[in-house]
Amino acid sequence: MLKLRHTLFSVFFFAIVFGNAQAFETMSNNIDSVVYDAIKDQAFPGCVVYISKDDSILFMRSYGHHTYDSLRRVAVNDIYDLASITKVVGGTLAMMKLYDDGKYNLDDRIGDYIDKIGKVGKVTFREVLTHQAGLYPWIPYYEEVKRKNGKFKSKTISSNLDDDYSYQLSDSLYLHSGFYEKIKKMIRKSDVAREKKYRYSGLFFYLIPELVESLTDTLYQEYLETNFYHQVGAKTLMFNPLDKFSLHQIAPTEIDTFFRMEPIHGKVHDEGAIMMKGVSGNAGLFSNAEDLASIFQMLLDEGKIDSLQLLSPQTIQLFTTTQYPNNDNRRGLGFDKPLLQYDSIASSVAQSASFKSYGHSGYTGTLAWADPESDLIFIFLTNRVYPSRTFRALYQRNVRPTIHQFIYDYLKDIETQENDPVENTK
Known part of the structure; x- marks a missing residue:
């Protein structure tokens, strides 16, 4: 059977097959209304709903x-900064493949695989992937590199481009080639809570590229491209998109007034x-x-793409399952999950999303969510941090869970009409 995933024709085909044009129109109008109101309220300048x-x-x-x-309209194939969705379609994908290949065990200590990380190395892969390890939430690296007088410490950042400072952070800032060792040092010196309870942290995800390279002799970016992105035909899913795409295809994010100053x-x-x-397991990926x-469709298809088995069904099942529900922790391994007790204010997804569903949100306002029970994928791409991260109307208006719920309501309407002979005669 011909798959229609890559054709806009399937948008209309789906509604016709289910004989439910009116319900589809209701869902579409509801989504339009929520989005247009949100834009008017400056929740974000634009978005793509998939x-x-x-x-x-x-x-x-x-x-x-x-x-x-309003100089450039958003197009459906525009590229957005995914922010922490990188954790699942970058870092976690790599960890799933490494696990499939027997490169580590989930209850191994990460210090047995990554050196120079001190007490952080005593926690296990299972704990760090579920944010159960007690690691410090985040480190403001851009502040840690400065002296009290405001000048940058040695071997960190310079205002001059040379052989040692060759990566351009901004128009006037350049990064030292060995700065990753500084990141590891900051992680090594960071706090690890004694009590093991849920505390969201991105620190381990900065270490995943080194882990991949040490276990596979392959650069992290190449590992992801070879094993996943190329296989599924994802041409825009990449780090540092300016290497391949022009600025007009990429939505801007914040106007930085505290670090890069541009x-x-x-x-x-x-x-x-x-x-x-630009390359980490925590953030950095862009995509349409x-x-x-x-x-996410590959994951719903139990790791298969055409005749290729990219991941085993067992590994997908394991990583997308809540690991510590008795510790009030909803998380899977890398993947976010629905709240254990639904809260309309705190949730990023619909109340009707099944407990088997999984995905992740991103600080830039993005969301990607898959539900195996209904074979449903919801993608929301936006740049709510433009022009400033202080713009929080996206959350205040519950834009993403509201749209997500409209989808489930539509599917319920379809099911009701299919099972109601009276409705089918209307």
Whole structure:
């Protein structure tokens, strides 16, 4: 059977097959209304909403503009900074493949695989992937590199380009080639809580590229591209997108007023990832909606793409399952999960999302979520941090869970009409 995932025709085909044009129109109008109101309220300047069902596109629509000056309209294939969605389609994917290949055990200590990380090395892979290890949430690397007089410490950042400071952070800042060792030193010196309870932390995900390289003799970026991105045909899913794409295809993020002191456009928004030259397991990936969805469809298809088995079904099941529910921790291994007790204010996803569903949100306002029970994928790409991260109307208006719920309501309407002979005669 021909798969329609990569054709806009499937948007209309899906509605026709289910004989439910009215319900589809209601869902579409509801989504339009929520998004347009959010843009008006400056929750974000624009966005892309992508929905697929049973490996076919149900809905894919762009809204608004790249910025509030309305100079460039958003297109459905525009590229966005995924922020922490990188944790699942970057770092976690790599960890899943390494696990499949028997390179480590989940209850091994990470210090047995990565040196020079001190007491952080005593926690296990299972603990760090579920944010159960007690690691410090984050480190402001851009502040740690400064002396009290405001000048940068040696071998960190310089205002001059030379052989040692060759990676450009901004128009006037250049990163030292060996800065990763400084990141490891800061992680080594960071706090580790004695009590093992849920505390969200991105620190381990900065170490994943080194782990991949040490276990496979392959660069982290190459490892992901070879084993996943190329296999699913995801051409825009990449780090440092300016290496391949022009600025006009990429939505800008924040106007930085405290570190890089310039608009961030085409370079990763996350301050830690930019100081890893744009490549980390914590943040750094960019993508359009369809390419991002292709990774989640591979996961829903139990690791298969055509005749290739990229991941085992057992590994996908393990990583997308809650590990510490008795410790009030909803997380899978790398993947976020629905709240153990639904809270309409705190949740990023619909109340109707099944407990088997999984995904991740991103600081830039993005969300990617898959539900195996309904073979449903929901992608929301935006740049809510433009022009400033202080813009929080996206959360205050519950934009993402509201749209997500509209999808489940639509599917419920379809099921009701299919099972109601009276409805089917209307």
